Amino acid sequence: MSQLQQQLEAGKFVVTGEIGPPKGINIAPALHEAAEYLKGNVAAVNVTDIQTAVMRLGSMAACHLLIDRGIEPVFQLVCRDRNRLALQSDLLSAATLGIENVLALTGDHVVMGDHQQAKPVYDLDSVSLLDAMSKLESGTDLGLDMKGRPNKLDGAPKFFKGCCTTPCSPTPEAQAIKLEMKVQCGAQFVQTQAVYDPAAFEKFMKQIEHVKVPVLVGIVLLKSAGMAKYMNRSVPGVQVPDHIIQKLTDAAKEDRAKVSVGIAAALIRDMKPMCQGAHLMTLGWDHCVPDIIKQAELA
Amino acid sequence: MNATERKPMAEVADSLADAKKVFLVACTGCPVGCDTGGPKWVEQMTAELTAAGKSITGSCQIELLCNKALVGIKLGRFVEKLLAADAVLVSACGVGVQAVGNMVPRRAVPALDTICLGDYQGLWPGEERCAECGECLLAYTGGLCPVTLCAKSLLNGQCGGTGDDGTCEVSPDRPCGWKLIYDRLKELGRLRDLRRLNAPRDYRKLAIPDAFRRTTRYALEVAEDEQTPADEQEAAE
Numbered sequence: 001m002s003q004l005q006q007q008l009e010a011g012k013f014v015v016t017g018e019i020g021p022p023k024g025i026n027i028a029p030a031l032h033e034a035a036e037y038l039k040g041n042v043a044a045v046n047v048t049d050i051q052t053a054v055m056r057l058g059s060m061a062a063c064h065l066l067i068d069r070g071i072e073p074v075f076q077l078v079c080r081d082r083n084r085l086a087l088q089s090d091l092l093s094a095a096t097l098g099i100e101n102v103l104a105l106t107g108d109h110v111v112m113g114d115h116q117q118a119k120p121v122y123d124l125d126s127v128s129l130l131d132a133m134s135k136l137e138s139g140t141d142l143g144l145d146m147k148g149r150p151n152k153l154d155g156a157p158k159f160f161k162g163c164c165t166t167p168c169s170p171t172p173e174a175q176a177i178k179l180e181m182k183v184q185c186g187a188q189f190v191q192t193q194a195v196y197d198p199a200a201f202e203k204f205m206k207q208i209e210h211v212k213v214p215v216l217v218g219i220v221l222l223k224s225a226g227m228a229k230y231m232n233r234s235v236p237g238v239q240v241p242d243h244i245i246q247k248l249t250d251a252a253k254e255d256r257a258k259v260s261v262g263i264a265a266a267l268i269r270d271m272k273p274m275c276q277g278a279h280l281m282t283l284g285w286d287h288c289v290p291d292i293i294k295q296a297e298l299a
Numbered sequence: 300m301n302a303t304e305r306k307p308m309a310e311v312a313d314s315l316a317d318a319k320k321v322f323l324v325a326c327t328g329c330p331v332g333c334d335t336g337g338p339k340w341v342e343q344m345t346a347e348l349t350a351a352g353k354s355i356t357g358s359c360q361i362e363l364l365c366n367k368a369l370v371g372i373k374l375g376r377f378v379e380k381l382l383a384a385d386a387v388l389v390s391a392c393g394v395g396v397q398a399v400g401n402m403v404p405r406r407a408v409p410a411l412d413t414i415c416l417g418d419y420q421g422l423w424p425g426e427e428r429c430a431e432c433g434e435c436l437l438a439y440t441g442g443l444c445p446v447t448l449c450a451k452s453l454l455n456g457q458c459g460g461t462g463d464d465g466t467c468e469v470s471p472d473r474p475c476g477w478k479l480i481y482d483r484l485k486e487l488g489r490l491r492d493l494r495r496l497n498a499p500r501d502y503r504k505l506a507i508p509d510a511f512r513r514t515t516r517y518a519l520e521v522a523e524d525e526q527t528p529a530d531e532q533e534a535a536e
Contacts, residue, residue, distance in 0.1 A: 080451075084499060106458035109450055109469045120451060127455035128499050142499065166459040174481040177493045178456035185496065193459050236462045 002100040003072050004044040005160040008189060008214045014277035015298060016074060016191065016216060017289055018046040021057035031065055033286040039071050041289055044101055046074040046191070046279070050081060053113025060090060064097045074162065074191075075099045078107025083123040084132065084142050091136055095157030103162040103191060104129040104182075126163060127181050133161050134186035163187040166237035167195055167204035167217075176207045183213045191279040194220035194231070196240045198270040205274050216277035219264050221285055221292075224256060225249040261288050265295035272296070301392050301419055302507075303335045303411040306435070311388070312351065314408050314438035318385035321348055322377070323358035324399055326391035328365070335411050336390035344388065344410070356383040364395030365421030371402050381405060393429025393437065393444060394421040400442020401427065406487055407442035409435040415507045433504030439492045441483035448476025454497040457481070 007014045017038040019030045038045050045066060049059040063073035075094050082090065094102065106126045110118045124132060132142050136157055140150035163182040169175045179190065195201045195217050205215065220238075222228045225248040228240040244263055251259040268278045278296070282288055293299050315321060323341055330336025341358050348355060357380030361373045374381060381387065386406040389396045392413040398421070400407030414433045421427065428447035436454070437444060446452045450469045457477030460468030467473045484490050 106451065106453065106460075108460065111469045122451045122453060123502075124499055125451075125453045125455050126458070127496065131496070164459065166461075169457075169459070169461055170463050170465060171457065171461060171478055171481055173490075174457055174477065174493065177490065181455060181494060181496060236460045236468050239463070 002044065002160045004074065004101050005188070007043050008276060011276075013272060013298060014043045014214075014216060015041070015293060016044050016046060016277065016279045017042040017286065018048065018279070018281045019062070019286070020048045020051055020283075021059065021062045023054065023056040025057060027057060027062060027065065030062070031069060033284075034066060034071055035069050037286040037289050039069070041293055042280070043277075044072040044074050046076055046103060049076040049078045049105070049107070050113075051076075051108070053080065053108050053110045053115065053118075055113070055115055060094055060097065060099070063094070063099050067098050072101070073099060074101040074103050076103045076105055077129070078105045079122050079124050079126060079129055080107030080110065080120055083121055087124060087129060088132055088136060088141055091133060091159070092153075092157060095159070100158070101160045101162060102133065103164065104133065104187070105164055127178065127185055130161055130163060130182055130185040130187050133159055137186075160188055161186050162189045162191060164193065165190055165215075166193040168193070168197060168200050168239055169237040172200075172204050172207060176204065176211075179208055179213075180211050183211050187213060189213065190215045192216065192218040194218045194235075194238045194281065195271065196238070196244060196267065198267065198274075201271055202274050214276035216279040217268075217271050217275045218279050218281065219267055219292075220281045221260050221264050221283060221288060222248060223260055223283070223285065257285070257288060260285070261291045261295060264288075264292045268292070268296035268298070272298075301329045301416040301431075302414050303330055303333050303392055304414060304433075305335050306410060306412055308347065311408075311410055315348075315353065315386055315388065318353070318406070318408075320354050320356050320384045320386075322356050322381050322384035322387045322405070324364070324374070324387055324389045324391070325358070325360045326362075326364040326389075326395045327360050328363040329392065330390050330411065340390045340410070344390075348388075356380045363422050364389070364391040364398055365427075366423045367398045367402070367421075367425050367427070368423055370395075370398050374399070374402055392416060393431070393435055394427045396435070396437045397427035397429070397442055397444060398425070400437065400483075401425075404486070406438070406489060408438040411435065412504075414504065431505075431507070432500060434500060436497060439495050439497070440480045441487055441489065441492070443476070443480045443483055445476055445480060448474075448479060450476070453477065454500070456493055 047059045047062045063075045066073040104126050110120045139153050139156040143151045165179045228245045325336045325341050327337045388408050389399050390410045396409045412433045412435050430446040461475040465478045467475045
């Protein structure tokens with residue numbers, strides 16, 4: 001059983017971190033950051049899968065390299081780039097590399113990235129991908145044999161299956177219903193899109209009260225007022241309130257990292273009673289993670 | 300002409316499971332040629348659904364349901380009977396079913412699967428698009444097609460890419476298809492349909508037999524020599 005699963009089952013407030021593989025094979029800096037600032041501070045480290053459709057080194061290889069360094073990964077797996085054959089095959093491959101935590105995602109559309117001409121796949125969606133994972137665990141795959149029975153696997157994998165949700169979506173009810181479907185199809189934990197509005201989050205958590213699944217609230221570290229405004233303009237389902245933007249605007253340049261950490265820690269303190277953990281997306285500022293944890297009074 | 304095939308009766312029954320009263324709409328364009336619609340279908344379906352304990356509030360046959368303006372005018376004459384129904388069962392391609400769904404505040408349920416449109420998107424092309432997937436899901440998506448309206452053709456609800464103004468992440472000009480579906484299902488009191496797990500598509504259905512790609516003219520000029528025994532019998536009668 002993965003550490004992440006153990007800690008959530010033990011009822012601990014769990015923190016996860018995140019790294020993004022590089023565009024190229026120079027992975028040493030990302031691994032160094034993870035070993036230096038995330039190891040020992042977080043239960044597991046998510047590895048993004050070609051995030052925002054910008055071509056880069058793969059999530060599975062980076063997860064494997066983290067395991068080699070004693071860091072537990074969460075393998076993010078998107079439906080954008082692989083059909084059902086490749087998704088299932090990659091899941092089997094991941095299992096043989098010792099990867100247990102998998103986060104099933106739809107994936108940003110290719111037009112958001114740097115290969116806009118590419119063919120978007122979406123053969124499965126995040127719900128049917130979770131269903132596929134559950135089937136693999138039970139020893140069958142999505143295909144059928146000549147007699148119409150599910151194909152049998154020679155050795156079944158075991159995962160700790162995660163999914164995402166967007167609490168501040170313009171249609172939270174639709175998100176809540178989809179989350180319910182994901183849990184029905186096997187999701188065992190949730191890491192949310194970034195939340196900056198504790199009141200909206202509390203409302204969303206009420207809406208999914210009947211769904212028994214641990215939720216890690218998503219915290220994206222705001223590095224500047226410009227970034228916050230960009231997120232409001234361009235990242236669907238994320239709203240940074242004006243009072244937070246003002247704090248970043250007022251901060252002197254040399255204090256900015258401190259202010260960013262303070263904002264993230266305050267959000268975690270506010271939302272800790274509502275959920276089971278926090279997922280920190282620091283976008284390269286991994287060195288801030290120990291401070292966020294300390295100021296959020298989680299250490 | 301576009302090609303459709305009848306959904307198995309069990310599937311139609313499932314999609315009408317909680318509808319006691321049904322109104323029938325039949326396209327008398329392409330489905331007549333495929334023997335999947337028209338007067339014969341109305342007669343058969345009335346008998347089958349009545350036998351299954353449903354009441355038929357009325358029926359209407361429209362030549363080319365893909366002409367949305369015509370659909371509005373024609374259906375206008377049946378307002379009371381339409382509103383008396385819990386669902387409207389439509390024998391048409393995906394474009395026709397969506398045209399009915401956009402005109403009537405009732406659930407439009409497809410009786411057919413569309414297998415080939417031959418690039419024809421209706422007489423009066425509007426926002427209703429059919430992808431000829433051969434596994435029509437309109438019964439469970441408020442009569443709005445997720446395959447064509449969602450930029451990712453997702454089958455199980457919206458992703459995280461819905462903007463605050465309800466647009467899709469791919470373009471500010473494009474509404475989120477699943478938000479449209481959510482809004483419509485809410486209007487129809489059918490949010491439970493969002494809880495249905497839709498299986499991954501069967502892409503074999505995209506391999507369309509050549510015969511369906513041929514035009515009527517081809518059929519008249521070239522295929523005359525390829526008459527089937529059924530054709531000969533019909534000709535003899």
